[in-house]
Amino acid sequence: MVECSHVAEAVSLTVEQVKNIQPQHWACAVCRSRKSPWICLKCGAVHCGRYVNGHAKKHAELSPGHCLCMDQRLTVYCYEDDDFVVNDNQVVRDMRVEIEHKMSERSRSSSNSDSSDKDELSPPPKMIKLSNGHQFPVRTAGLLNLGNTCFMNSILQSLGNLEQFCCYFKKLPSLEPLEGKCNHKYHTRRSNSDVSLVEEIRKVSCALWEETTVHSPDSLFSVIWKLVPRFRGYQQQDAHEFMRYLLDKLHSELAESANMSNRKPTIVSQIFGGILQSDVTCLECHTESRKLDPILDVSLDIPEQFTSRKRAGPICSLSDCLVSFTDLETLQETEWYYCVRCRRRQPSTKQLSLHTLPNVLCLHLKRFRFNSFLRTKLTTQIGFPLQNLDMSPYTSDYDGSSKKACLYDLAALVVHHGSGVSSGHYTAYAYSPDAGSWYHFNDSTVNETESEWVAACKAYILFYVRRDSNGKYSTNSSKKCVNN
Secondary structure (H helix, E strand, O other), rough: OOOOHHHHHHHHHHHHHOOOOOHHHHHOOOOOOOEEEEEEEOOOOOEEEEOOOOOOHHHHHHHHOOEEHHHOOEEEOOOOOOEEEOOOOOOHHHHHHHHHHHHHHHHHHOOOOHHOOOOOOOOOOOEEEEOOOOOOOOOEOOOOOOOOOOOHHHHHHHHOOHHHHHHHHOOEEEEOOOOOOOOOEEEEEEOOOOOOHHHHHHHHHHHHHHHHOOOHHHHHHHHHHOOHHHHHOOOOHHHHHHHHHHHHHHEEEEEEEEOOOOOOHHHHHHHHHHHEEEEEEEEEOOOOOEEEEOOEEEEEEEHHHHHOOOOOOOOHHHHHHHHHHHOEOOHHHHHHHEEEOOOEEEOOEEEEEEEEEOEEEEEOOOOOEEEEOEEEOOOEEOOOOOOOOOHHEOOOOOOOOOOOOOEEEEEEEEEEEEOOOOOOOOEEEEOOOOEEEEEEEEEEEEEEEHHHHHHHOOOEEEEEEOOOOOOOOOOOHHHHOOOO
16 A cells, blocks of 8 residues: 555545435446446546456546546555555545445445345345255355455455365354444454454354355454564555464464364364475485475475476476476485484485375465565466366375375465565455356455356465365365355
8 A cells, every 4th residue: 555646636526526426326437337336536437447347447547647546445546556545635535424424325225125126236145046945145245355455355265165164163152242232243352452363263254154245354354463463554465474374373273272282183274284295315325214294285386497488388287386396306415414324414305295185275386486686476377177186196105006086176266466476466266066156256346257267367376175085076065054
């Protein structure tokens, strides 16, 4: 977020003009889309955001001085600075008050009207009919962007699509509410000295499955600020780094609440936990050293031959990354293994493999590279399967025989849009096996999408769910999760 220097000259819309605007009916002047509408603070024209058809951005490019716009969440964005705006003037503040008043006024009138007269912005949930005649809603709740919190929203939507994870937290008993009435449906307790990340995840899990419009994760975000100070503020963060902190903190809190050590299994380690095997061999005496480490995810380098290529060639695949991860590596002299038999550091090799596979395999593709001056992003296209990912060739006991495959199906993925980790935008895709459809979660906007579009994404984090003993995709069935 930036201190914008264009606020003074780029705001010509008056509060009196705003009073005649009905924000709940905003639609793009070009394509008439009601998804992600933004109003120009210079002329009052309404256009769709860059993740719909990008007409707001085009309007700013074609109209000098029309760089500031505001959406229905009262967020101001500057296309000149290409960032959200933290400073404003009295006119903008008065606009916010007026728009918020109109939105709340419309909300009250809608709640008192018949169901046939409901606001178009809050359509009834899409329902799936089961074989027994019962119906359940498809999960279509969006998450409010609190100011560059798309990194958090994309991870929460991905985790919310994992049945084992989501249902566990939904079934947890809520904390005792404070004295007096509690208006928020999922509100249980707010305290500066006694915060619970587990409780906030429980509330978000309930909201994602039971609400049908947009949920604000502000309570969760405030708890994260207190528990992990590095995430304080509204600057863009790395989604993978956030996910690791989130899972580690959840594991620690669950272990503490059960009065057990961090080494004991919790629902986090039961779902995401695997064991990585590292075999180091001395090239002089051939002594082997084996180490087993618990993991919650696997970070994969993109092979150099695909990142340095200047001409067209075969597309990098996920299997290329996994093969590179498990290939035998000759260590550099600075990394030589200390051989207990030779009693000195010796030339050595190292090989990684998966000793124990997790129920949910989280694969992190290392798209960001660092040096002392720059942090660059690799935009290499990586092909990945939506179904039937066989992980058996990358396990420790694989001998090339035709043993039973360890099959995984893709449940969700996170995509980073943009050129840098400190900028850009995160969205998530998730698959509903009951609906047989993929959905795109872009903060507060949720749309059904095609599998071909998902397969063409430049994924950053992939969540694969292991098939059961019968080869069925059963660990992600939302039928078990809806009414609990």
